[in-house]
Amino acid sequence: MRIVVTGGAGFIGSNLVDALLEAGHEVNVVDNLSTGKFDNLFRVKDAAKENRFNFFHMDIRDDSLAAAFRGKDIDAVIHLAAQIDVRYSVKHPVVDADVNVLGTLNVLEMAAQSGVTRFVNTSSGGCVYGEPDSLPVAETAGRFPDSPYGVSKNVAEEYIRYYERSRGISSCTLALSNVYGPRQNASGEAGVVAIFIGKMLAGEDCAIFGSGEQTRDFVFVEDVVRAYVAALEKGEGKFINIGTSLQTSINELYKRIAELLDVEPDPQYLPAREGELDHIALNADKANRILSWKPELSLDQGLARTVEWYRQNLRR
């Protein structure tokens, strides 16, 4: 297939691009490198030589986006580019909506104009439901997001459904839980696994916001990549959770990573932050039924792989 991947230089996107190229697909990556890195795409050299890989350094909101859809017919879009910072969205809801709603709409419009028939979208299972009544939360639950980021992901999905009805683009939206693994940004506000590992390897203190008894559903990036590959062919018109159904507290996560890295000091506890949930885990039965997907790596296996990767790559 010929596939446009937006956000393909990011954490999840670059892992996905590797898998797509390895499976023989042709890939056009669109990324403005705001949080992604071109270095994440170091494995694509051979595919580029074979003309199976192109990089478009641009914003998904730009008119120039059409360039990524020109030339050969594009079969599918996998849309990952987004403003992903929940706390940033609380402070800057307009910018968040500009990227996540208008940016998505621009990608959809380019896709429709180019005759693309398949659109795989990315939502956030940790943010679109709000604080669920029962866990693990299923796709049938009400959606009451606690942050502008959760709202913008839901609104973007409404546009996708509209394009599905009116422009013949079949879609599948994957609602991801907390993804972790190699290439996640260990500095700044990204995933807690990368932040803890980065700080511990640098010999710095880790901060936990709130009591640390808040829980999250951690899913390994390679498992998530398999879900995207499946969603290219299955799950038409569906919204599907991608998670493990399991809850792990931040205190427990800290303990496991500290053990792997042989770190002694306790974390520093700071006040809880706005827009963050107490507890979340995603019921993944629908993913199993429709995509034949289930997570393969346990948290311990995934953390061991992730720690090893950061050991080798952060010190370089």
Ligand SMILES: NC(=O)c1ccc[n+]([C@@H]2O[C@H](COP(=O)([O-])OP(=O)(O)OC[C@H]3O[C@@H](n4cnc5c(N)ncnc54)[C@H](O)[C@@H]3O)[C@@H](O)[C@H]2O)c1
């Ligand atoms: N990591 C998680 O735990 C998680 C959980 C739920 C949902 N998601 C979603 O998964 C997707 C990928 O997230 P990630 O964790 O890989 O983050 P990431 O920041 O590594 O990837 C996002 C990519 O999009 C690019 N980008 C951002 N704004 C852009 C714009 N306006 N134009 C073009 N490119 C732009 C960034 O440069 C980056 O490469 C996002 O849609 C995010 O909302 C991630």
